[in-house]
Amino acid sequence: MHLRDVGEVQVIESIRQRSRYLNDVVIPIGDDAAAVSWKKGWLQLLTTDLLVEGVHFLRERISMKDLGYKSMAVNLSDIAAMGGIPRYALVSLGLPEDLKTSELSEFYNGMYELADAYCVDIVGGDVTTSPIIVINIALMGEVESNLVLRQDQARVGDLVAVTGELGGSAAGLALLLNPQLCLPLEIRDRVLALHDRPHPRVHQGRVFARSGMVTAAKDISDGLSKEVLTIARSSHQGAVIWTDHIPILDETRQVAARLNIDPVNLAINGGEDYELLFTFSPTNLPHLQSIAIQENISFTILGEIVPEQFGYHIIDSKGIRQPLKAKGYNHFQGE
Amino acid sequence: MHLRDVGEVQVIESIRQRSRYLNDVVIPIGDDAAAVSWKKGWLQLLTTDLLVEGVHFLRERISMKDLGYKSMAVNLSDIAAMGGIPRYALVSLGLPEDLKTSELSEFYNGMYELADAYCVDIVGGDVTTSPIIVINIALMGEVESNLVLRQDQARVGDLVAVTGELGGSAAGLALLLNPQLCLPLEIRDRVLALHDRPHPRVHQGRVFARSGMVTAAKDISDGLSKEVLTIARSSHQGAVIWTDHIPILDETRQVAARLNIDPVNLAINGGEDYELLFTFSPTNLPHLQSIAIQENISFTILGEIVPEQFGYHIIDSKGIRQPLKAKGYNHFQGE
The missing domain is CATH 3.90.650.10 (PurM-like C-terminal domain)
Incomplete structure (x- = not known):
């Protein structure tokens, strides 16, 4: 059986079922972001998004600046959906050798435009060659433990x-x-x-x-x-x-x-x-x-x-x- | 100018120079992992690694199980180099549609073999189609603030x-x-x-x-x-x-x-x-x-x-x- 036969939900479900949670995980896989114990009274929110050329975007149809912006935006949105304050980002980039340095610079401009607006620090990352553009951002945020917005607490009549x-x-x-x-x-x-x-x-x-x-x-x-x-x-x-x-x-x-x-x-x-x-x-x-x-x-x-x-x-x-x-x-x- | 003309170090340097650090970042980009303020007396360690098919591995030369193992190992090693305890992982996978579900299962086996051995919880991730296999793991750990192993504190005579x-x-x-x-x-x-x-x-x-x-x-x-x-x-x-x-x-x-x-x-x-x-x-x-x-x-x-x-x-x-x-x-x- 191939991945196209089972679909994304089943792939994610197969990861979820294997998780045993050895540490203090308050909200596990499945919500917009995971939440783990943080300093007293606060949870840390963890989320990640992978964008692949040809799947999520076409290089000829999006500017590198917009691509940088969007890569950060999708992660910020996950922290927003948990009611959190975004804090730290890790940025991994797979880039073709023939990408222009000016294009990379535009990518950063777009990414930092949003990071700066929401006071997010880019604290690390990984840069490597790749035949196609690949972008992964992992974003950490924080939220008060008693105020976190979950997906699973809706009540009848809401x-x-x-x-x-x-x-x-x-x-x-x-x-x-x-x-x-x-x-x-x-x-x-x-x-x-x-x-x-x-x-x-x-x-x-x-x-x-x-x-x-x-x-x-x-x-x-x-x-x-x-x-x-x-x-x-x-x-x-x-x-x-x-x-x-x-x-x-x-x-x-x-x-x-x-x-x-x-x-x-x-x-x-x-x-x-x-x-x-x-x-x-x-x-x-x-x-x-x-x-x-x-x-x-x-x-x-x-x-x-x-x-x-x-x-x-x-x-x-x-x-x-x-x-x-x-x-x-x-x-x-x-x- | 293209990326191949400037090299990896200059690409990373260009990110480092743009970072202003709006939050409490103790060790910024450049060490094996970044360190940010965590609960009292502890730092949180943040690291990420991107593996791209054809660049870091050849699909026909590594088993999916070893690939899962190695993807986790390279991140654990970064936490080890900071003297830290690994805790939480976010796993992003870009996978071809023709990948067999059994191959994905083997990938998880390899990944969880190491995650379980070091009590790491996989708390989230992203799964998407991709023409080539792309794996990004972001790993969080923790270390006592006064014991963290940095790369920049060697002294003459050491x-x-x-x-x-x-x-x-x-x-x-x-x-x-x-x-x-x-x-x-x-x-x-x-x-x-x-x-x-x-x-x-x-x-x-x-x-x-x-x-x-x-x-x-x-x-x-x-x-x-x-x-x-x-x-x-x-x-x-x-x-x-x-x-x-x-x-x-x-x-x-x-x-x-x-x-x-x-x-x-x-x-x-x-x-x-x-x-x-x-x-x-x-x-x-x-x-x-x-x-x-x-x-x-x-x-x-x-x-x-x-x-x-x-x-x-x-x-x-x-x-x-x-x-x-x-x-x-x-x-x-x-x-």
Whole structure:
């Protein structure tokens, strides 16, 4: 049997099952980041992301600066989803010999732009030759032990909400795959920027953690549908998403219209929006809304946590109920 | 200008120069691992290593089990060189779709063999498709703040010593490159094992750290000559190595004889022995020797730290002095 026959989830599951945890691991493999005991009252958060040329990016379609930015952004987003403060990064680079030193310098510019903005120190790394560009960043952060945002603590009756608007990154990708599409420059630039330079929601994650009112959280790296299912399943609950409540970026609607596809599909299954998906008790809604206004954070309620036996559903504007399925990208098996 | 024109050292230097250190970084980029503030009285050690198919290993020449073992070993060795206790690992894998699930399983077996032996928890990772096998492990450890083994604290008059015997990994590589070589099976197996399954010197590093007598330490990943130069230069001292004191593995001498090459060359420039190179005051020699006997550790004195203005030399058995040059492998520029 080959990896393409089993898929990414089973590969990760096979690692998880072998882990025995000999040290003080508070949150193991499976959440956005792992959490281990740190100084008194704090957890250390550990996360890593591997980007491979030809799989995660095409060298001719992304600038080295954006690539550096994005490599750091995806890790920052994982720390954000745990409510943490990012601190230290280890950067490993596999680089072709014919890469220009100016290109490497641009890569650093993009990486440090985000690292500096979030006070992250790059404390080590590894540089080696490689036939294709390979980037791995491991990022460490910290979070108060009693405030950490986990994915598995959602409760029945909790509302499901998301920061920002969805579908921007997917629209950017659609545009990259259909470059001939006739669209105003402002729209092109906006969705391409959302695809190449996502904003990690570190501030939002910190605000949610400190509020003490968020029961579960994840970043939307693999698509809304997959992330909602992960929160619900790991919390041993069911979930309902209301289609017409999903905040879809206006530019995404316009790209979808030109491509004659459903914008809801881009918003639900597109992934890489790096917004925060989170749950909280409806009794806390007024308080959370007032904090959000103070902190200049926008969020939208798009669903509800229900008992596990009710399953996972999506309800459209006509009240028609369909099963909620994970349609995000699955490595080794394609879509 | 391209990366092949500038070399690995300059690439790493360009990262180091950009680092400002916004958090509490005690030992920055450049040592075997970085060290940051951890719980009271302890430092956290952070290190990472990237292995790329075709650069660091050939898929047809190493078993997946040995590859898993080696990926963990090189990181454990970095923690060992700081005198630390390894704790948590993040594992990123880029894998071809046609890899067999049984091969991946073997990779885990090798990786967990070492992780279990040293009580390391694999707390997270990333798995993705890739046209070539790419492995990145980031490893976290801890060490008492006042006992950490740095590379930059060697003092004039210190003796330079090394654990074990050198040249085994280089002899293994020479055998892989010359498989037709006629040699007894015991010798073949021994040097191939030393190449594919190096023993990280975690126990030795802990003993040296706890002794409080070791002034500087590094693991020999890039060859003895390069590592001696790194200790001396970063300590702002000079160094002398006595050729006929270098402990050369007997099997390495036999492989060298068959290949008609100098075994000293394999021992000095070969690299990947993952023994510990360390310095200490000669007044502490009796005490360190008695500890080593108790702890079942063997080491050999092979040089001395001298004032910086004396430079870096190697003295052969006839008393002839030559400049000590870093001949280890340089990524982007080959040998």
